[in-house]
Amino acid sequence: MAGRKLRARDLGIAPGSLAPGPYNAITDVPGVRVGHRTVSLPPDVHSGVTAVVPDGVSPGAPLPAGLFAGNGYGKLVGATQIAELGAIETPIVLTSTLSAFRAADALVGWLLERPGYGEAVSLNPVVGECNDGYLSDIRSRPVLAGHVREALETAADGPVAEGCVGAGTGLGALGFKAGIGTASRRVRVGGRDVTAGALVQANFGGTLRVGGREVTPADVGVGPGADPDAGSCMILVATDARLDARQLTRLARRAVFALARVGANYGHGSGDYAIAFGTRRGGGVADADLGPLFTAVLDAVEEAVLNSLLAAETTKGHRGRVLHALPAEGLRSLLRGP
Structure with missing residues (x-):
């Protein structure tokens, strides 16, 4: 395993029976491409930007999308137009709460410079956020327009960096250091092989559950985590199944439901949002055929959260606060039992 961080599957944790993508x-x-820009000035700044960039998306060629707010305590820029029109017309950017508005402006500026946008007079930038103020000096608003542009311009396919990177740099979930996590599933829907992929920005409260078993920091020999009622989660789901906006909204609901599997408490101050988008325009899948895709999303989101925890690193941040990583060997030993 040298040269890369452990993921859930390396510990034999593989939710469900469906196979992942490569x-x-x-x-x-x-x-679908992903780019990160980490903004780190220890000990006080642990923040950044993550961009999810679907090929070809634009106001003239929007992609179908659905939105679900499990708990709407958040600053999700562009949410109402997604709900109203069932589409996204820009890449999706994730960042820190107080940097969301600067990120939206930077996304608009970047897009207006792209080919094909010379006559654009309206854009709906989509920017999600989580609050990294436990570990980072959030009031300094360290994310700048150049950081957003770098995340967009370096977005690539292939493996995705996880843990303390990009918009996940200063986050914690379920009592441990967390961050960005991702996973996918291959599934047959309506006679066609399709893929569902999830990316999470994990920063929510509760008690971690792995395979139905509760896991606290004390169980794996690390110090206590942050307030278990604090935090949020942004979930992005992509699929090449040919779905309409209503069906993608149904997928988005399942993505938020999946957080219960890992122990989320959906607290008062938790912004639990999911956006699901399709890369193929136009419906074509019957509702009765969606069951396997629902399962794929539930499993992928669960694994993505676990990956976000296992890839993270213990971080000492603003005002001396610390969030400890979930130790892989400690978790492995706990799950094996005596």
């Missing part, structure tokens, strides 16, 4: 990442969906 990278076990949202980028297994053809035409």
